[in-house]
Amino acid sequence: MxxxxxxxxxxxxxxxxxxxxxxxxxxxxxxxxxxxxxxxxxxxxxxxxxxxxxxxxxxxxxxxxxxxxxxxxxxxxxxxxxxxxxxxxxxxxxxxxxxxxxxxxxxxxxxxxxxxxxxxxxxxxxxxxxxxxxxxxxxxxxxxxxxxxxxxxxxxxxxxxxxxxxxxxxxxxxxxxxxxxxxxxxxxxxxxPALVPLTFDASIWAPFVPLAGASLPVQLATGSGQAAGRFDEDLLFTHRGLSGPGVLQISSYWQPGEPLRLNLLPGGDIADQLRQAKAGSRRQLGNVLAGLLPQRLADAWLARLGLDASRPLPEVRDKDLQRLGDSLARWDITPNGTEGWRKAExxxxxxxxxxxxxxxxxxxxxxxxxxxxxxxxxxxxxxxxxxxxxxxxxxxxxxxxxxxxxxx
Ligand SMILES: Cc1cc2nc3c(=O)[nH]c(=O)nc-3n(C[C@H](O)[C@H](O)[C@H](O)COP(=O)(O)OP(=O)(O)OC[C@H]3O[C@@H](n4cnc5c(N)ncnc54)[C@H](O)[C@@H]3O)c2cc1C
CATH class of the missing domain: 3.50.50.60 (FAD/NAD(P)-binding domain)
Known part of the structure; x- marks a missing residue:
């Protein structure tokens, strides 16, 4: 040298x-x-x-x-x-x-x-x-x-x-x-890529595109056993999929082909709370749900289940309230990928x-x-x-x- x-x-x-x-x-x-x-x-x-x-x-x-x-x-x-x-x-x-x-x-x-x-x-x-x-x-x-x-x-x-x-x-x-x-x-x-927004097939995501910008605290999980991840954090809807701190966290654990398991109302048994709220209330189902979720999400969710948002709560059948509660407590959805290296932290x-x-x-x-x-x-x-x-x-x-x- x-x-x-x-x-x-x-x-x-x-x-x-x-x-x-x-x-x-x-x-x-x-x-x-x-x-x-x-x-x-x-x-x-x-x-x-x-x-x-x-x-x-x-x-x-x-x-x-x-x-x-x-x-x-x-x-x-x-x-x-x-x-x-x-x-x-x-x-x-x-x-x-x-x-x-x-x-x-x-x-x-x-x-x-x-x-x-x-x-x-x-x-x-x-x-x-x-x-x-x-x-x-x-x-x-x-x-x-x-x-x-x-x-x-x-x-x-x-x-x-x-x-x-x-x-x-x-x-x-x-x-x-x-x-x-x-x-x-x-x-x-x-x-x-990890700590990255997740994306979905356009056909699956179409009903959620109008929700872009809505955010809410949720529970997210994916995987099983040693490879399982679970977080209680905020989720953000985007035009192409999901982001926000909770989704970034779970993305590090997500494996292609695996579903995410989301609880959109982790605070308790929503079906039970809605059944109890029936007595003495004439409020419409859509308004009651909008007290628990962002309004746009409440509307989209009821439409997705074919439930009438304008129906007074006492007139909604218990089995529909159960279906609503179950769907919010367990939304399984499988990403088609991530936003990639461009957006990964x-x-x-x-x-x-x-x-x-x-x-x-x-x-x-x-x-x-x-x-x-x-x-x-x-x-x-x-x-x-x-x-x-x-x-x-x-x-x-x-x-x-x-x-x-x-x-x-
Ligand atoms: C948008 C964003 C926000 C983030 N926010 C946070 C946060 O708030 N808190 C947190 O804990 N983490 C955060 N992170 C993660 C954090 O920035 C990284 O984990 C951390 O910088 C890693 O440090 P490092 O020194 O290993 O790599 P880096 O900080 O990335 O440094 C690597 C360096 O190597 C250089 N380099 C690469 N290739 C070559 C080459 N071929 N020749 C010469 N030089 C090269 C690069 O130019 C770079 O300067 C964030 C990441 C991103 C992208």
Whole structure:
């Protein structure tokens, strides 16, 4: 290797959440770190996250909120770098935040503040960043790697792959991390869009198209046994199907061909409540139901069952009320697909964790190689869990990286 070439203890591929965080921690430990990213802008996914306010962690993070073919893999890293650790860092940078829903923490002002935090941490560690800079090839050599980049070749003792998942290709997502994993003999768990709206055949969906925009709290379930998912969250009707937090959550568990099981009125036995309401009420069925569901949905649902919305409640037969209650409590509907990578928030699947060391994210196939963040087969629920995985996996790796002269 010519002596004039730059030399780093670690090169990190990907200047997103995991890559920048890992770089800052490793740099502040005294390591010479270079981060490269092909996107012209820094950390675009952080910028657009949480509706522009970045849901940067979830106070209540446990391994139970993550999907993986190897569900215990995430435990070690999550236990050693916790939401409280990241919250302390956010506080130390003077960033205001608030809890929105179920432990989800958002910036008061802007996701840009989290990007600035990461940049400041990198600067404090003397991290070099080359961007836009693409990676052409990686070769394992004695004592490390040779990395060919669009800015020239670099040599490093360790290579950290933090290139993220496949969602939103237009802001820079690629499969380079999966390709590098395969190059070094790793298996990749098949990938699929997750936290994504679900779509339905036009013929099935036609009656629901006029409901676009309606939302309501529901219970959603899919799958069975270990692969089952169940959430109590809001559902949103769209022109092509279903979205909203509940549907995004259940989409991570949904398998093609499987139905979703929806309870549109999870509050109790609706048929029983309607039967009891018959006494002393002349209100029309449609009005009574519109007190429980969005008006447009109540109307569409009665039309779907062939029930007359204008009929006074006492005149509706008990068996029709039962049919109505049952249909609301158990609506089975089978999506024909998802809105795909364009709309997915994350990638399910990724680098198979069974060949990574859960304590530090190191490859067990190639010395000096690490995989962190979303490129790994660990996928969080909606609600700040994916960033917490990015921070925790990055911290675990950063603590394990070594100065080149101490290796071997
Ligand atoms: C719309 C949206 C909103 C989201 N909101 C939230 C939220 O509020 N809370 C939450 O926890 N999670 C959220 N997520 C998920 C979260 O953004 C990701 O899980 C997280 O960014 C993953 O971090 P990462 O560092 O692994 O990957 P990324 O942050 O995606 O970073 C990967 C980096 O690698 C670079 N890269 C990719 N390919 C190459 C290549 N060939 N050469 C060089 N560089 C490359 C990319 O340009 C990118 O900068 C959201 C995702 C989306 C899409």
């Amino acid at each position: 010519p002596a004039a070439l730059p030399d780093f203890d670690a090169v990190i591929l990907g200047a997103g959440a995991a890559g920048l965080f890992c770089a800052g921690v490793a740099g502040q430990r005294g390591l010479r770190v270079l981060v490269i990213d092909h996107a012209p802008k820094l950390a675009e996914k952080i910028r657009i996250s949480g509706g522009g306010r970045c849901n940067f962690t979830n106070r209540d993070t446990t391994p139970a909120q993550f999907l993986s073919n190897n569900p215990h893999f995430c435990r070690s890293a999550l236990a050693r770098y916790t939401p409280a650790d990241f919250i302390a860092l956010v506080r130390s940078h003077g960033i205001g935040f608030h809890e929105k829903h179920k432990g989800q923490l958002f910036c008061d002002d802007s996701a840009e503040q989290i990007i600035q935090l990461l940049v400041a941490e990198c600067d404090a560690g003397g991290v070099q960043r080359w961007q836009p800079c693409s990676l052409a090839a990686v070769r394992a050599v004695a004592g490390g790697f040779e990395v060919d980049t669009s800015a020239g070749p670099v040599r490093c003792a360790q290579l950290v792959v933090a290139s993220g998942g496949l969602s939103i290709p237009k802001i820079g997502a690629t499969d380079i991390g999966h390709r590098l994993a395969r190059q070094f003999g790793h298996a990749v768990v098949p990938t699929r 994350v990638t399910a699947g990724g680098v198979d964790t069974r060949e990574l060391d859960s304590r530090n994210m190191a490859s067990q196939r190639q010395s000096g190689l690490f995989f962190i963040g979303e490129v790994v087969d660990v996928t969080g629920w909606l609600g700040g869990y994916n960033f917490q995985w990015a921070w925790a996996s990055a911290a675990a790796c950063a603590q394990a990286l070594q100065a080149a002269e101490t290796i071997g």
